[in-house]
Amino acid sequence: MPELPEVETIVRQLRQGAPVHVSSVIGKRIERVTVRWPRHVARPSARVLQHDLRGQTVRALSRRGKYLVFKLSGGVMLIHLKMSGDLKLVGPNTAADKHAHTIFHFSDGTALRFSDTRKFGKVFWVARAEEVTGALGPEPLEASFTAARLGRMLAGRRRALKPLLLDQTFIAGLGNIYTDEALHLAGLHPLRRSDSLAPAEVRALWRAIRQALRLGIRHNGASIDWVYRGGEFQHHFRVYDRAGKPCLTCGTPIRRIVVGQRGTHYCPQCQPLP
DNA sequence: AGCGTCACCCGGACGC
DNA sequence: TGCGTCCGGGTGACGC
Numbered sequence A: 001m002p003e004l005p006e007v008e009t010i011v012r013q014l015r016q017g018a019p020v021h022v023s024s025v026i027g028k029r030i031e032r033v034t035v036r037w038p039r040h041v042a043r044p045s046a047r048v049l050q051h052d053l054r055g056q057t058v059r060a061l062s063r064r065g066k067y068l069v070f071k072l073s074g075g076v077m078l079i080h081l082k083m084s085g086d087l088k089l090v091g092p093n094t095a096a097d098k099h100a101h102t103i104f105h106f107s108d109g110t111a112l113r114f115s116d117t118r119k120f121g122k123v124f125w126v127a128r129a130e131e132v133t134g135a136l137g138p139e140p141l142e143a144s145f146t147a148a149r150l151g152r153m154l155a156g157r158r159r160a161l162k163p164l165l166l167d168q169t170f171i172a173g174l175g176n177i178y179t180d181e182a183l184h185l186a187g188l189h190p191l192r193r194s195d196s197l198a199p200a201e202v203r204a205l206w207r208a209i210r211q212a213l214r215l216g217i218r219h220n221g222a223s224i225d226w227v228y229r230g231g232e233f234q235h236h237f238r239v240y241d242r243a244g245k246p247c248l249t250c251g252t253p254i255r256r257i258v259v260g261q262r263g264t265h266y267c268p269q270c271q272p273l274p
Numbered sequence B: 001a002g003c004g005t006c007a008c009c010c011g012g013a014c015g016c
Numbered sequence C: 001t002g003c004g005t006c007c008g009g010g011t012g013a014c015g016c
Helices: A004-016 A046-053 A147-155 A161-166 A176-186 A199-218
Strands: A030-035 A041-043 A058-064 A067-072 A075-080 A085-090 A100-106 A111-116 A122-126 A255-259 A262-266
Touching (some): A004 A067, A004 A085, A030 A046, A046 A122, A075 A085, A161 A262, A176 A262
Parallel strands (some): A041 A122
Antiparallel strands (some): A030 A100, A058 A067, A067 A075, A100 A111, A255 A262
């Protein structure tokens, strides 16, 4: 399930041309687009996307929350990988991938494959990125996301921390893994109410969110389930997917509860509920 | 308006 | 082998 660090890793690899990729995606010209599963295109439609993207050049690639933002010569294409999506830049003679539902063929013979086992992912083709990302909350790794700002944001809401941090309009990019990891780093219970945090706890949470995300990026994201991207962060989980195993800080067995229909992992000793 | 809950979209994994 | 169930990101519907 690609979250901010996984999406950031993919963006960097596609942009820079990492070892696994032949070259950077920047500057490539789209010759045609294959859409094997039309519902992959959220808007405007698979047909229009295929028509409009023909001949366009990739000018830039960035990330906003969990969205990849491709700036093309005549508009913006955004991709959300949701749970099982992956993007791979492949050479001309690469073996077929039965889950590659949308494929961007470039004029140099390479192709960008949007592989998506569960078909939850989405492609957007719009004039301005904000049409898709407009409602997203702040980028947690940007300088403008300060502890003071987080404090004001938390104080203005009356919600349990876990569902609030997962809310993309509150902060962009956190998913289940990094939310659980951040709350453990901060020593805060997932059910703590957002407006109940002391200033020191706000600072701890702010630091923990950024630390968890940066750690994930440093390890090239986490490789779990069916999607493998070469990331190693799964070996550094403190609580996520570790129910029953000892807390790395105190040895207490990690507990798993369900909060807002999401599996939630925490240490009852390090993250007490007052 | 804010919040919680639920259904939905999917298919792989897992338990029986 | 073949069921049924679980899981999850984001959205939208609904009720409080």
